[in-house]
Amino acid sequence: MHIGCPTEIKPQEFRVGLTPNAAREAIAHGHKVTVQTGAGDGAGFPDADYESAGAQIAGNAADVFAQADMIVKVKEPQAVERKMLREGQILFTYLHLAPDPEQTKDLIASGATCIAYETVTDDRGGLPLLAPMSEVAGRLAPQVGAWTLQKANGGRGVLMGGVPGVGPARVVVIGGGVVGTHAAKIASGMGADVTVLDRSLPRLRYLDDVFGGQFKTSYASAGNTMDLAREADLIVGAVLIPGAAAPKLISRAQLQELKPGAALVDVAIDQGGCFETSKATTHQDPVYEVDGIMHYCVANMPGAVARTSTIALGNATMPFMLALADKGWRQACEDDPHLLAGLNVHAGQLTYFAVGKALGIDVLSPALALKT
Numbered sequence: 001m002h003i004g005c006p007t008e009i010k011p012q013e014f015r016v017g018l019t020p021n022a023a024r025e026a027i028a029h030g031h032k033v034t035v036q037t038g039a040g041d042g043a044g045f046p047d048a049d050y051e052s053a054g055a056q057i058a059g060n061a062a063d064v065f066a067q068a069d070m071i072v073k074v075k076e077p078q079a080v081e082r083k084m085l086r087e088g089q090i091l092f093t094y095l096h097l098a099p100d101p102e103q104t105k106d107l108i109a110s111g112a113t114c115i116a117y118e119t120v121t122d123d124r125g126g127l128p129l130l131a132p133m134s135e136v137a138g139r140l141a142p143q144v145g146a147w148t149l150q151k152a153n154g155g156r157g158v159l160m161g162g163v164p165g166v167g168p169a170r171v172v173v174i175g176g177g178v179v180g181t182h183a184a185k186i187a188s189g190m191g192a193d194v195t196v197l198d199r200s201l202p203r204l205r206y207l208d209d210v211f212g213g214q215f216k217t218s219y220a221s222a223g224n225t226m227d228l229a230r231e232a233d234l235i236v237g238a239v240l241i242p243g244a245a246a247p248k249l250i251s252r253a254q255l256q257e258l259k260p261g262a263a264l265v266d267v268a269i270d271q272g273g274c275f276e277t278s279k280a281t282t283h284q285d286p287v288y289e290v291d292g293i294m295h296y297c298v299a300n301m302p303g304a305v306a307r308t309s310t311i312a313l314g315n316a317t318m319p320f321m322l323a324l325a326d327k328g329w330r331q332a333c334e335d336d337p338h339l340l341a342g343l344n345v346h347a348g349q350l351t352y353f354a355v356g357k358a359l360g361i362d363v364l365s366p367a368l369a370l371k372t
Ligand SMILES: NC(=O)C1=CN([C@@H]2O[C@H](COP(=O)(O)OP(=O)(O)OC[C@H]3O[C@@H](n4cnc5c(N)ncnc54)[C@H](O)[C@@H]3O)[C@@H](O)[C@H]2O)C=CC1
Pocket: 118, 127, 130, 131, 133, 134, 135, 137, 174, 175, 176, 177, 178, 179, 180, 197, 198, 199, 200, 203, 220, 238, 239, 240, 241, 247, 249, 266, 267, 268, 269, 270, 271, 298, 299, 300, 301, 302
């Protein structure tokens, strides 16, 4: 198979879909790899690293899209990239379709087979291709939250760890999955007073067993959430219902109940965000204010630490990328129901039920898609 990796074009996105190591493995499996010139620069992988792995370098994205049977990326294809997809081509990347009707329409129209990293599953109920970036974004959340809390950046002027004689910041993390756990670990490491909310009691039990003493847990009823939010300096939004639009957990009216200058870091923004007032921002202009509350809503947080993120993402995607290349998408998905769970669009039809429900579009079941 011919595998193509274009340069990411989302603003301030420095990650790359294939590492030189992943390219080397694909080539060892008998595949051809073409990488757009400069695609790895932002992650510290110059063209020469890909060339020494045996890959070809293409001068522009159009050449990559025209030649490749499978496009491997990081972020959802932007409008100009969507125009270059074609029927029968495989797209393997993050998609986050539920809050993005335009992208969904274009991918359906393209006829391509689109497998979303964020809905591939594993045996333990996890999301193995989302997890590494959730680890990164979770660990970044207290860091960007601390910055947002600084007075000159619009925040309350509260230091995460406090100082002797002055108490620490109160941090509330809504959603205790991968993002939430990593956010809580780092925030408590910075000395903050941290509480994690979740709707899953087994998850709260696990967090209490492993991290009891380091941070507190609370059941995420609407009442508990607002009781904690009222006292918080920093609130991290880290909920997920896989593939679906994020539930809105703090409304605009409820912002008035929060402390003036409190910071909301909505990591769940890539699924539409879990605060009513969240709208996606970029690394260039990450923070905005609504009713005195600072919002940080960058949809590609891991892009800020592109080298760590590219290597972490590549470690997770490589076996799936190789299975798709070795067997073709149909056989690879037939052999692995967890990879089939990643199928979101195929040959002009949506194939992921939570996205269909969010956008009101008919869905072809993935099992039937295997037969078409
Ligand atoms: N902005 C960015 O750059 C990035 C965003 N993300 C996003 O972060 C979000 C979280 O991802 P993960 O932690 O990997 O998911 P996860 O599935 O590991 O954890 C989500 C948690 O939310 C809980 N939850 C669901 N509904 C809830 C509710 N109403 N109240 C409280 N808890 C609730 C679940 O029980 C689960 O424990 C996703 O939307 C993901 O796409 C992930 C990486 C980067």
